[in-house]
Amino acid sequence: MIRSKNIQRPQKVLIVDDQEINRDALEVIMENDYDIIFAENGAQALALMRRHKNELSVVMLDLIMPVMDGYEVLVTIQDDEELRGIPVIVMTSYEEAELEALRLGAADFITKPFDVHEVILARVARIIELFEGRRLISSAEKDGLTGLYSRNFFYEYAERLYRYHPELKMEAIVLNIDRFHTLNALHGREFGDRALMTLGEIIRDFLREKEGIASRFDADRFAIYCIHCDDHRALLDSFQAKMDEFSPKVRIHLRMGVDERTEDAEPVILFDRARTACIMARSDFHNPLRIYNEDILKKELFDQKLLGDLRHALADGQFRVYYQPKYDIRCEPPRLRSAEALVRWEHPDLGMISPGTFIPLFEGNGLITLVDNYVWEETAKQVAKWRKKFSVTLPVSVNISRADIFDPDLTERLCRLITENDLDYRDIKLEVTESAYSQDADRLLNLIHSLREIGFEIEMDDFGAGYSSLNMLSSMPIDVLKMDMSFVRNIEKSETDLRLMKLILDIAGNLKLSVVAEGVETEGQLKLLRDADCDLVQGYYFSRPVPANEFEVFIEKERERSVG
Numbered sequence: 001m002i003r004s005k006n007i008q009r010p011q012k013v014l015i016v017d018d019q020e021i022n023r024d025a026l027e028v029i030m031e032n033d034y035d036i037i038f039a040e041n042g043a044q045a046l047a048l049m050r051r052h053k054n055e056l057s058v059v060m061l062d063l064i065m066p067v068m069d070g071y072e073v074l075v076t077i078q079d080d081e082e083l084r085g086i087p088v089i090v091m092t093s094y095e096e097a098e099l100e101a102l103r104l105g106a107a108d109f110i111t112k113p114f115d116v117h118e119v120i121l122a123r124v125a126r127i128i129e130l131f132e133g134r135r136l137i138s139s140a141e142k143d144g145l146t147g148l149y150s151r152n153f154f155y156e157y158a159e160r161l162y163r164y165h166p167e168l169k170m171e172a173i174v175l176n177i178d179r180f181h182t183l184n185a186l187h188g189r190e191f192g193d194r195a196l197m198t199l200g201e202i203i204r205d206f207l208r209e210k211e212g213i214a215s216r217f218d219a220d221r222f223a224i225y226c227i228h229c230d231d232h233r234a235l236l237d238s239f240q241a242k243m244d245e246f247s248p249k250v251r252i253h254l255r256m257g258v259d260e261r262t263e264d265a266e267p268v269i270l271f272d273r274a275r276t277a278c279i280m281a282r283s284d285f286h287n288p289l290r291i292y293n294e295d296i297l298k299k300e301l302f303d304q305k306l307l308g309d310l311r312h313a314l315a316d317g318q319f320r321v322y323y324q325p326k327y328d329i330r331c332e333p334p335r336l337r338s339a340e341a342l343v344r345w346e347h348p349d350l351g352m353i354s355p356g357t358f359i360p361l362f363e364g365n366g367l368i369t370l371v372d373n374y375v376w377e378e379t380a381k382q383v384a385k386w387r388k389k390f391s392v393t394l395p396v397s398v399n400i401s402r403a404d405i406f407d408p409d410l411t412e413r414l415c416r417l418i419t420e421n422d423l424d425y426r427d428i429k430l431e432v433t434e435s436a437y438s439q440d441a442d443r444l445l446n447l448i449h450s451l452r453e454i455g456f457e458i459e460m461d462d463f464g465a466g467y468s469s470l471n472m473l474s475s476m477p478i479d480v481l482k483m484d485m486s487f488v489r490n491i492e493k494s495e496t497d498l499r500l501m502k503l504i505l506d507i508a509g510n511l512k513l514s515v516v517a518e519g520v521e522t523e524g525q526l527k528l529l530r531d532a533d534c535d536l537v538q539g540y541y542f543s544r545p546v547p548a549n550e551f552e553v554f555i556e557k558e559r560e561r562s563v564g
Helices: 020-030 042-051 070-079 095-103 117-141 151-164 180-187 189-209 232-246 267-280 294-316 355-365 368-390 402-406 410-420 434-439 441-454 469-475 495-510 523-531 548-563
Strands: 011-016 034-039 056-062 088-092 108-111 170-177 212-216 221-227 254-259 289-291 319-328 335-347 351-353 396-400 428-433 458-463 480-483 514-517
Touching (some): 020 117, 034 042, 042 056, 042 070, 056 117, 088 095, 095 108, 151 170, 151 267, 170 180, 170 189, 170 267, 180 189, 221 267, 254 267, 267 294, 319 368, 335 355, 368 396, 368 402, 368 428, 368 548, 410 428, 410 441, 480 495, 495 523
Parallel strands (some): 011 034, 088 108, 254 289, 396 428, 428 458, 480 514
Antiparallel strands (some): 170 254, 212 221, 319 335
16 A cells, blocks of 8 residues: 655745736745745735635735735734734835834845845745744634633733732632533533633723733633722623623623732732632622632631541541431321431531531532442441331432542442342432533433433432523433422412422423422421422421431331321
8 A cells, every 4th residue: 555645735925026027036936945826916915815814824025016015014914913923024125114114013024136045045934934933832822712811821921910010900800601511511512612702802802991911711711810990890790791792592690709919919829819709609690709808718718627627527427417308298197208318517626517518618629429428328327227127118318419420430339338238229319419410411311321220219409400400301311300499488478489389390290200399398388289299398397307316206106107
């Protein structure tokens, strides 16, 4: 077999001169080394430059021409962002024109007539090499999608501003698109890219009026280093309004973190603190702006303590598994059918720590898998203990976090717990939050299918708290729908919430899914849910989450009812 040689295409050169003899002379000099195209005046040259802007290596430009002279061409190039990166070598017999041409952006100067051919070739080769090197740097310097600086170049320029211009009171702003991965999953990557490009353009427009620089750090994280702003809320509102104009039907929610304490911090520190502030605004639609302050610093130190204490806390037995009963309300009186396992942390120094404090923290750091594994093991042991003590098996639901989905040993681990405790697969129900379905859909769907085939029952937790829930239900391999407490909270007072609750129950019924209503606290809520044919409920109306020994009271009562 004959192998084709790797033939490099010759570099393209545009020669612009109204004199045919000059064009012919340059062609003779350069034709063996370059792919040459010609223009007879400035207007033709600009048209060819725009047509071949991604191919041209250099333009050789005469200054004195009809229609449009070389000076006008240079001015036009400098005003055109797409053409500005193409180097221009000016050609003229007037040496006094050299300074003016260089001021207008010319890269080099060749005098007529063309006498020493080697000098011309050497100059062209040097300019091409120089500018291609700059292009390589430029490609690494800018984010290809938004045109903003890449992270490394951004920090380099920010450090220079900090070091050489201490008189400027610069601050750090971090912008995020909330739940960007969900937007991509629901509306496609093309929509997501257009949203990012739009936000990049909004930031560039802002910096045309405000001295500073900007970068796109990650998929949806933007950084702005600029002169102090007087009203950050107004700035965020302005950015949000422009994003709303871009996408009037799909809400793109922005959040912002700011560190304006510039007196003691280099840019890297400023942006670490601004990012922390931005993270604290996550999913808070009412307060999407955070300014870094002492309270946030204290929260950071508190979080670091929790992260540092986690492994010792697990080994020391500081975590406790609590259980909240789930009651079947299709019968009267309601009957205990199952429970949900919930984790609590009894810290020796800090006391009882709310799961709303440590669970999001560990989820964000991927350490939630350690807690989840602990809860699974304790729950499986407890279900086995209750079966032995009361001669009844009470199924218990445990949570599967987003981070658990990426554990290659997850299925084996869960199956081992079932086998070691001599349980049935339906004795441990697996709860997966709705947001996990929308963010890691393909991976999660494959996992859920395999777990259901083994025999596990799957519950979708927090249904209704995320995006486009009803659109996802038809493709979700689930057995039970857990209606988020936000749908239950106001059903006694709000006709709209009551209708939404009934709608969810109707849809679940048509899909043959059982429904558990969370957060039931009053007899009125219970009656409305029963009248709407809800299956099971859990909430403070029956019991708060309690330790295993206290939960046994519910099992005893249920056993007495069964005997009676």
